[in-house]
Amino acid sequence: MRILFLFIGEPHHVFHALPLAAEMAAAGQVIDVAVASADHLRMVEQVALAYPGFAPNITPLGQKGLARWLRDMGLFRNPRLPMLLDALPFLRQFDAIVVPERTTTAIRHFLSQGTRLIFTPHGAGDRAITFDVRDRHFDFALVAGEKSEQRMLDAKTIRPGHYAVNGYVKLDLMPRLQAAREPLFANGRPTVLYAPHFKRELSSWDRCGRDIIAWFTGQDRYNLVVAPHVRLFAEASDAERAAVAKLAVPGKVTIDFASDRLFDMSYTSGADIYLGDVSSQVYEFLATPRPCIFLNAHQVDWQGDLDYLFWTLGDVIDDLAELPQALDQAPARHPLYADAQRERLAESIGGDPAGAARRGAEAILGFLAKNAGQDKSGG
DSSP states (O other): OOEEEEEOSOTTHHHHHHHHHHHHHHTTOOEEEEESSHHHHHHHHHHHHHSTTOOOEEEEOOSSHHHHHHHHTTSOSSOHHHHHHHTHHHHTTOSEEEESSSGGGGGGGGSOTTOEEEEOOSOOOSSGGGSOGGGGGOSEEEESSHHHHHHHHHTTSSOTTSEEEOOOHHHHHHHHHOOSOOOSOSSOOOEEEEEOOSOTTTOSIIIIIHHHHHHHHTOSSOEEEEOOOTTTTTTOOHHHHHHHHTTOBTTTEEEOSSSGGGTSSHHHHHOSEEEESSOTHHHHHTTSOOOEEEEOTTOOOOTTOGGGGGGGGSEEESSGGGHHHHHHHHHHHTHHHHHHHHHHHHHHHOSOOTTHHHHHHHHHHHHHHHTTTSOOOOO
16 A cells, blocks of 8 residues: 655645654655645654654655646745646655645546545634635544534534544644754743744734734833744735834844744743634644633624634733733633643644644544455545
């Protein structure tokens, strides 16, 4: 049986899926990996370091054809669909293709008849994006926790016998990567992580991001890390990036658009207080329950909305003028939310993440063994 782990989306997706491949390899399964860029390859190498002896066959994609032309012309940074179409002869060789994104469903019916398409998520947030109709086109899916399981069953994007609840793979990986790290700052002040979402209609960045930086710059009680979702500035010009980057203050305000620290939990594990809007990064932060503050920058009527369930895990402020008081009160108010944080985390990632990759690998291999030789189920 030939199994391919395919990475054509954001490079950080590697952390969510490749540990499954490492666990399969440890069980004796031959693994192939295909990557869309050198950034993906660098992430693959990090995961390989965490699993000694894991040495998959690696194939770079997009080196020729339409995808290469589009990239060379500067029309697309990562032309996913053209890359998939160019790679069809290669992809048709495999019995199963495991992906952490949904674009690949577009080529499902161009794959070999017996190829199983398997989905592993790259987040465990509350927003409805978790429940995408394209998920119906996968033969099998992994689900992080009971919360997503029930909502996906209700949405009919998964069905019994074609999914498994295994936990949050990235949080299973991170202890392997987290060698002793230096503190984010060396001054002993509490550090606030500001992690705005990338979608403009949901994000707090455009409405108050620069004002947040200005406030932290003008005080001496807190450090700030500005670590937006990598897609927030993915299409920004060099001038736009430079204009924001110059707002950093050494020893007080760090601004990071694209480094590996956005993905390897350096910030979510090293900060003391989370400040955000609707990013599912909050669940990675809450691997260790700590104070959270949420920015309702768009004046959303959020109470009772399941897409905003994580806003019940900390204070929600509607006006940036409330931020100083919210920060000062956050440690004392955290006990009001700590139990709920632990409960929501368990629902979202299946409790203790240890073993999530092994459980997911076993579930996928079990499904493939049970369905070997049958026609594809058709979603």
